Amino acid sequence: MSVQRANVSNDLIWQITRNQNAYLVRRNTAGGSQFSRDPLNLVNKHSFKYAGYANNKAVGVQSAENGAVTVITKKPGNPQQPAQNQVSVTYGSKTATRKIYKGVASKTAQHGYRADVREEAVARVSALRRSQQPKKDTPASKPRGAQARKATEASE
Template identity: 35%
Template sequence: MSNNNNNTEKKALHPLSRKAKKLTNDTLRQVHKEKHKSIKNKESNHLKEKLDWFQSKLEDGKKIYTPREIAEMIEEYIERNQLDVELGQSKTRSNKVDYLKTFKESEIIAFKTSGYLAPDLTKSIVVQWLKNWDGDKKYLQQAQMKKFKSIDTLEKEELQKAAKELDNKPQKQQDTTTTTNTDTKMTNCCFQKYQNHTRKKMSTDLIWNVIKNNNAFRIQRAGVVFSSEPGNLRNKNSLKYSGLARKNVVGVELNNGKFVVSSKLVKKAGFPAASKKVQSFPTHSYKKTARYVRSLTTTYAPELRAAALGRLQRLKLANINAKYQKARNAKKTTEAQQK
């Protein structure tokens, strides 16, 4: 008998067991559901009360209400519990009176600042729906609500709008010469801004697709395509080394016995003549030129660093070979003259 009693008795749950945790979670979930349900019921009851009050204030022949009329109705609706507050204060002070006072203050603050939520009676469909509504909570979701502000705030906003419009109006200028000068300056400024804007809006890919097969610098020999525009470090007809399509362009040339390093200013890309920045170095200062090219390409165009340094080295060797060739030719001419 004792064994049977022990088997029938329920075992005590450990507080840290999985079953105990599941039971606590279920109870907490149930409490949360009930709390959420009570909040929803309060909100629906408050909305039903509000719609009932506005339904009682609707006139028979009227289809649309102005925002001022709705604001007056809201002011009257906020004062709906004033009689209960006065009666409660005359008898004894209670928690209900305090609650009604605080609720009224919160409604007034919302009405004067962000707006008070009320049925959107500015639409004829909403007015007709509210007239036909039978007070059932099922159809509360169909009610179209909107925030309306008080008459004082509406008047303030209208005055602020009028003041802004007056401030934005340009002053009349009596002198015609000054007006023409200012107009020309404005047109030039707008044209420059338009040029910069259009140049910035055009992408490098779009420019490259337009000019890659149609430009004066394109050279084709034995099936290989080259390009001779300034700023092309490898003389290849490609987007990476293009001196026309790219915004960041580095050029390394040898001109009149000097290394000439040029770059394009991105801010003035719409004006080719003013966008070029040039720095020249003598041929005997190769290390200084290489240092400048390295510092320029590190932040400006890192992908062109190796190509720029390689072109500079090839130009140095070409310059040395040209000097030796010139000296050799001069020696040959002198020997020929002596003979």
């Protein structure tokens, strides 16, 4: 006995959920901007192109513990089982950034898998790696001019 599965198009899912979903964030400032908290959304922009829940093929990049980066992809094969559809690959903190770029680019390029979001995925990895680097200590600026004279007079 075979089970019939209903095929629902990505466009229909987007049309139904675009005005109200769990990931939608609306801001009244800046002209009523709309953002998304979807983990499979690379730029956090509320649009069909980047909506991971509405597309069969989606890519997400998130930071993990200890400076690691996790790349999440969605398998297009079985949309009825969303918990089993996500494949995550974690790159450790010691992994070279260029190796992560190559992994993300190859993941989005294989067999026509969302090559339109390749640049955004690599940019997201770059931003995450940059934010995970320790901040450089900047020395305190030396007082100059009148402030320097005041400082020397006060110390004497």
